Amino acid sequence: MGVPDLAAERVDYLGDHLLESAVPDAPFALFRAWLAEAFAARDRGELAEPTAMVVATCAAGRPRSRTVLLKELSAEGFIFFTNYDSAKGSELAADPLVALHFGWYAMHRQIRIEGAAERVPRAESEAYFATRPRGSQLGAWASAQSSPVASIEELQAEYAAAEARFAGSDVPCPEHWGGFLVRPTMIEFWQGQPSRMHDRLRYQLLAGDQPGRSWDLTRLAP
Structure with a gap:
């Protein structure tokens, strides 16, 4: 169309x-x-x-x-x-x-x-x-907003690293x-x-x- x-x-x-x-x-x-x-x-x-x-x-x-x-x-x-x-x-x-x-x-x-x-x-x-969902909180740590990213895999790795860093604890405000x-x-x-x-x-x-x-x-x- x-x-x-x-x-x-x-x-x-x-x-x-x-x-x-x-x-x-x-x-x-x-x-x-x-x-x-x-x-x-x-x-x-x-x-x-x-x-x-x-x-x-x-x-x-x-x-x-x-x-x-x-x-x-x-x-x-x-x-x-x-x-x-x-x-x-x-x-x-x-x-x-x-x-x-x-x-x-x-x-x-x-x-x-x-x-x-x-x-x-x-x-x-x-x-x-x-008050934000935990996923959004982790995203604030994982994403260097507006900066170039080599691949989606790199971004996913940063998110996984944030998950591991704050596992079992509250996610503080960056x-x-x-x-x-x-x-x-x-x-x-x-x-x-x-x-x-x-x-x-x-x-x-x-x-x-x-x-x-x-x-x-x-x-x-x-």
Whole structure:
């Protein structure tokens, strides 16, 4: 089966209008409501991975992106966990400015977020690591994330070595592994509408203010 005519592909988006009069003054309450609806859609079999988000960084002037999972939403922002020595970890250490993207396409929705990332306290990383399945914990020790690997056999050998190292004991959180908190300065909600007349509402943190306080709300042309 070949690729269809991409120029002819069309989907007419449908959804309730996203109106300024119906949204909260700050974006986190709206994000939580949309996330809850995404989980409900997941439970109905209409959506996969509601916590999946694209994390975009900048390395030597070049943008880079990958998908990770949102693991916590706090009053300060969005938290995900990774190997600090990975490509994204190194890029965020050099330049903390970051963009996030949630694509809930089955719901004709997406959310864009811009802000700055910082490491979460070590105790928080250790507490979350302790909740991970043992296999995932061992994988954090076995994989030098983003580094070249000679073969799958080499990677499997590293995993086996981690299994042997921690046999009969808890797997501790590696020093090179932990969380990032993204403190947003902009959050944009996008709701698809017919005829490409989509709703776009952008929350912009007022200069000098902190997340969860004063936001400016603006409608953007689709």
